[in-house]
Structures are given as C-alpha cells and as structure tokens.
Amino acid sequence: MNRRLVVYLLRRLGQGAIIIAGILVLNFVLLSLAPGDAAEVMAGEAGGADPAYLERLRAQFGLDVPAPQRFLNYVLKLASFDLGHSPRYGISTTELILGRLPPTLLLMGASLTIAIALGIVLGVAAARRPGSVTDEAISLFSLLLYATPLFWVGLMLMLFFSVHLGWLPTGGMQDLVNNPRGFAWAIDRLRHLVLPSVTLSLFFLAIYTRLVRASVIEVYTQDYVKLARAKGVSERRVAYGHVLRNALMPLVTMVGVQVGALMGGSILVESVFAWPGLGRLAFEAVASRDQNLLLSILLVSSIFVVICNLVVDLLYLRLDPRIELR
Known part of the structure; x- marks a missing residue:
C-alpha cells in the first residue's frame, strides 16, 4: 500500500467520521422532537398507568433528564463502544443489532x-x-x-x-x-x-x-x-x-x-x-418509541453507507487506472 493511498484513506475516514457525527446529532434532534416515549408506549400496552408510575419508568430508562444530557450520556457510552440498553426488549442494544x-x-x-x-x-x-x-x-x-x-x-x-x-x-x-x-x-x-x-x-x-x-x-x-x-x-x-x-x-x-x-x-x-x-x-x-434502539440502528446504517461509498471510490481505481487519488 503506497503512501498516497494511506493518506487518501485517512482523509476519507476523517470525513466519514464528521459526516457520521453530524448524522448522529440530526437523528437525535429529530427523534427528540417526536411525541411520546418508550414509557408511554409500555404503559399504554399495560392498559394505562398513573403519573407516578410513568415517572418511575422514565427514571428507569433515563428519560427523565433533559435532551442535551441524554445525548451526552449516549455519546459517552459510544466512546466505550456501548450502544446502551433497549427499554422495549430489556437487553443490550448492541446484542439486538448484532443479532x-x-x-x-x-x-x-x-x-x-x-x-x-x-x-x-x-x-x-x-x-x-x-x-x-x-x-x-x-x-x-x-x-x-x-x-x-x-x-x-x-x-x-x-x-x-x-x-x-x-x-x-x-x-x-x-x-x-x-x-x-x-x-x-x-x-x-x-x-x-x-x-x-x-x-x-x-x-x-x-x-x-x-x-x-x-x-x-x-x-x-x-x-x-x-x-x-x-x-x-x-x-x-x-x-x-x-x-x-x-x-x-x-x-x-x-x-x-x-x-x-x-x-x-x-x-x-x-x-x-x-x-x-x-x-x-x-x-x-x-x-415502540424506543429512541435508544432506533438511534443506534441509524448510526450503524450511517457507518455502513459511509464504508460502502469508500469501497466504491476504491473500485474506481480498479476499473479505470487513469483516475488519480486526490
């Protein structure tokens, strides 16, 4: 692997990281603006619940804190390669996605x-x-x-x-x-x-x-x-x-x-x-308004799309040797 190709890959990976970060922020904002949450859905499936029970569910799922704090908590978990927990399924989001x-x-x-x-x-x-x-x-x-x-x-x-x-x-x-x-x-x-x-x-x-x-x-x-x-x-x-x-x-x-x-x-x-x-x-x-699970699925999908586009760009070099790395 020559030096120009290494520099090209590093630059593209850096650009991809910025794109993924922007998509993550945008997805979180859009999902936060959507009405309802996992606690309301689960309470509705149980036939209804009093406000105190809803508050306990929100506290259990980490939904009782402001949206910026939830986003920060999610990012901190991502830094340790942890996609969090799914309130709907009661198991790790990573386990769900990998399955x-x-x-x-x-x-x-x-x-x-x-x-x-x-x-x-x-x-x-x-x-x-x-x-x-x-x-x-x-x-x-x-x-x-x-x-x-x-x-x-x-x-x-x-x-x-x-x-x-x-x-x-x-x-x-x-x-x-x-x-x-x-x-x-x-x-x-x-x-x-x-x-x-x-x-x-x-x-x-x-x-x-x-x-x-x-x-x-x-x-x-x-x-x-x-x-x-x-x-x-x-x-x-x-x-x-x-x-x-x-x-x-x-x-x-x-x-x-x-x-x-x-x-x-x-x-x-x-x-x-x-x-x-x-x-x-x-x-x-x-x-089910499982925001954490949906956010993680969108994140994984974004990473997959970025990687696929990088592979496509590398295929250009194989199909047409006249193309130069920039």
Whole structure:
C-alpha cells in the first residue's frame, strides 16, 4: 500500500467520521422532537398507568433528564463502544443489532447480486441493438418494474409462489418446525431468501438496466470500439471485453449512492416477509418509541453507507487506472 493511498484513506475516514457525527446529532434532534416515549408506549400496552408510575419508568430508562444530557450520556457510552440498553426488549442494544444485522446483510447482498447481474445482462442486450424489439421489450420491462410498488410485488409473489403453488415459504428466515441441519439447513435458508431478495432487487434492477443500457450505447461511440470492430473482433467480445468495463463506472457510482435506499427498502420487504433483519427491528423500534434502539440502528446504517461509498471510490481505481487519488 503506497503512501498516497494511506493518506487518501485517512482523509476519507476523517470525513466519514464528521459526516457520521453530524448524522448522529440530526437523528437525535429529530427523534427528540417526536411525541411520546418508550414509557408511554409500555404503559399504554399495560392498559394505562398513573403519573407516578410513568415517572418511575422514565427514571428507569433515563428519560427523565433533559435532551442535551441524554445525548451526552449516549455519546459517552459510544466512546466505550456501548450502544446502551433497549427499554422495549430489556437487553443490550448492541446484542439486538448484532443479532439482526447478518440477516439484513444477507438479504441486501442477495438483492444487489440479482439486480447487478441481471441489470448488466439486460442492459447490454438492449444496448447492442438500440430500437430493436429486444431493446423495446427490455425497456418496457424495466419501466414496469420501476413503477410497481415493492410491497405489492412482494404480496403478489407470495400469493403465487407460496399460497397458490406452495413452492416457497411465505415468510421468516428458517423452518422452525423441522429445524433442518447441515445441507438441508442451507437449502431451507435459500428457499426463505428467494422471495424477499427478488422483491427487493426488482426496483434496483430496473434502474441498473436503464443505466447500463445508456452507458453502453455511449461507450459504443468511442474510437477504440470502432477500431476493435474494424479489426474483426466479434460483437460479443466487443460488448463484454471492450465496452462493458468502461460502461460499469456509472453503475458502480449508482450502487454506492443507493446503498442507503436499499436499507430503507429492506424495512418494507422485511415487514412483508417477516424477515428478522435490521429493517424490521427499526420498524418495531419506531412503533415502540424506543429512541435508544432506533438511534443506534441509524448510526450503524450511517457507518455502513459511509464504508460502502469508500469501497466504491476504491473500485474506481480498479476499473479505470487513469483516475488519480486526490
């Protein structure tokens, strides 16, 4: 690793730390302005409570101090790598997030893989013959995917493949009845992953298909592509060997930008398919006014997005050696 790369990484990490700190402050302010708290929700679920009991709950959860003091307490805990305690679940917030993070990463990874792979294939296929029947069909298909709400797609896929055909489970992450082991366990996880990952990937597949198509058409006009064709290089090799590498730059940029949107979409998909991930946990934290848990989830999500954008910038160096570190 050369010195310029080390300096670049340190500078980017410093910028990322400032961004994360700003996001943390903004999230805390917005959550503090929201009405209600965990004590009121828990008292309401118990059928009501007198003011004295509410005050005891607020004191127990640390909600009886002013907002600036709560924020300072939270930051001091962060300095010791402690995300605090969840009033709703009665356990460590760190334990909750670490337990829900792997399913979300699995869902996001599978969805991104499907969206990127199919987006590249469909985009290149459409761009090789602009205006053809194939191009028109792929463009119409991507437009329909882009315009269709994710929750409706998820419900329709569940209705067809789970209820009507009985091929795939309706929700969850594993079979809790049979509790399979070994290779059967992996197959069971894969069957549960199919519907939510496909649902989450379709919206991004539409965007990536259109983006790759436009980028490939633009690269086809470059002189080096015309030279390769003049030398008699096959169209397939021109498309995938010469054009695609340079056409991937906008796609890489878009993937980095949309990581946050992907995590936001996972909240809806995880709720529809009862997927035990971080998105569903965030939804439950909002419903229960668990400010500490929600603040920690948003913090972890912000760190993940910053890291993903750094990885995207490093991929630029791999895809295009002409890019210099600044």
